[in-house]
Amino acid sequence: MSFGGTNSVHLIGIGGIGMSALARWFNHEGFAVSGYDRTPSPLTNELIAEGMHISFEDSIETIPTSITDIPEKALIIWTPAMPKENAQLNYFRDKGFQLKKRSEVLGIVTSNYYTIAVAGTHGKTTTSSLIAHMLKSAGKSVVAFLGGITQNYQSNLIIGGKKTKEPTIVVVEADEFDRSFMRLHPNEIVLTSADPDHLDIYGDEQHILDGFMEFVNLVDKKGRLYIQQHAAQRLGEAKLPKVATKEYGLRSSGIGAENIQARPGSFVFDYIDRKQEIKGLELFIPGFHNVENALAAIAIALDHQISEEQIRKGISSFKGVKRRFEIHVNAKNHVFIDDYAHHPEEIRACLSSVRAMFPAKKLTVIFQPHLFTRTRDFASGFSESLSLADSVILLDIYPARELPIEGVTAAMLLGGINTKHKEIVAKEDLMSHLDQASTEVLVTLGAGDIDRLVPVIASWMNERLNRQAV
Template structure:
């Protein structure tokens, strides 16, 4: 299947971070783009401003005329998050429309272009964004489909680079949820991590490891595999594909970082890979985990003939991704950082880096667990990683796609958190609670609707700093 003969695209769940990137690409390519989503959001507002027709009612009357009247020229893209009783989804199914999942469409695109696919339980959004920025800033022609909004481009779709005879490079974030990454056709593969997650889909740890192993074997036989050292160990190095493979990690024997310095707003390090050494690189998105992500991006840049000078510039100008170790306030004795972390290992990486940056300051964490099943499956790990903080505030579990599970609540994490200050607080009472606490270093964590509190908290802290200045 190709997109020949298609002139309009309708996306069900268009406001999702992955779906909206596809919507933007089709719009850029000249297609009429429309869609449905359950609720408005800042992202859907941006898509409407970019010329897309979006409805928020799952009714047949909301389907644009060009989709209804010319079904043979329409492509319908849907996400598995759509409910089975969706009026629009069932209409398209019953009337013979060309209906494709997001992963299938990405599969078609990646079979057409030279593709770098980035997967992993953690780090894939930042790593894929960093790779895309490094390639674009060096003038390479690229298209990047990302799982987050980049600060450099304020988008989850990156386009451009100099016009040249070089083939377009596609950088795509490869999502393991629902095994959708197995539909891709990558030339090069990056695997940032292989920790258990999405056990509601995979069942157990071994099955998700099998999924990652199947994914890395999708790499083209003439391509390359960049794999984080612990991920390689977890998959079994003897099971990896017989292609050019480069292992990386902070202490890897392959690609590594040395002389790492944690500063209040950046990390400085040296890159080594046995052949190349680049000293004094500065990364302005802090975190040991982000230094590790940068190792993969630098290795790919070198393999695509990007110079040391271009790498320095690309790395130092990378502003990160929204909600990935995003520093909102860093003034005097008050710091506020927000992160998407929703897995024990992600929380551990985030808080360890914050500790290194601000070793003498009291660390307060607000965490909103994401999914009942994930909270149940990793309760011990969540408690252990949250114990890195001095004070922990737990919000109620964000259910996302799930119904409640009996006995599974945020409270089940409390006993295992090894700190003297830990409590449950409702979202409604959070700001009054913070007023009394007056935290020095505050970190919000979670993948649910905690993001809606971020601007409120940032404004509150900045206003407090103004009061202190007076």
């Protein structure tokens, strides 16, 4: 594939989950890859170990000479998450470098391959990862750009499968933020959900529905659309593109699941569509929402002539995605689960599944709200979904790209949470607070830097288990 004679690529914001997947792809394709990010992370450490040059100082002097000396052969990829005053970004603009957003580059890639694009307010990372894993494990040639680190491959980029006469399939997570998914060229689309989010970008619920409708209409005229049943209802089934369309959902009459059993470390279910049944599938990433995600992946696998035996193997061998219902401790009296949920519906899905798995145990939730605008726009929804827990600990809002909004704090959620045990705890005081608490099932939720507490909490719980065993 040609990028206009490019031989070196520099990514501003290289440590982001989507940007790093692109960086890995360019590195695999033989380009010289470099980048900038604000702070080191385990992910940037991995990229450096893979041979990429990364700086953490926003300075022109830290840009490799392979970029500055031969600008006509350099491609600069940037993310809108970077501040407008970023020195490197402004330097490249002023000097007339070839500058593209991440979404533009993904658009170029998908225009050259048969592409399955997975979109939705939530569920897209697990669904796209499972689709890619099932295709790869069945021997298909696949490249997947994912929004999370898969446990099977320890990467957000999957490349593999047998070299056959069949074309390579690209699986891409289609992000609705900043309308970036409108640059893709999908042959098949999966829409996992269409709940309102990113109202700071879209303005209101109707505009985000319009955005999803515009996206599904990008599907190739000879392609296929797989759409979750409630998403289809929200968009308006009569308005969907005139392509082969399959609706799915736990209780859908099109593609559904029966005989669902929630177990401590897995969910067992039967896949049912209008033509066939596959009974007794076991998925080792628990959750009703993950069973629903698996329905879409199975439907795609069947349409790509993957056998029932291969589907069983793909489902049972899928280890999930980091920070998506990730079980860190699963002992008799102590369980610790971490999840990326940062939207009311995601929290509801996660906690409902935890309740089904451990119905008799006390459920304690630690939630770090993500973004001031999201906290403001969905405050009542957050309070309602968090009320599924027996005890709720709120951390301060993680601002990400935003500045504070007067009156918007984590405290605004407390009043609507219908549980006796609810409080706000400073992040630096959390571990001492947990030392004094009685926990059986502990769940951490959020899309901010709460992930940095996860190994600390897991270690703390394991130490508590060891003390009790003595």
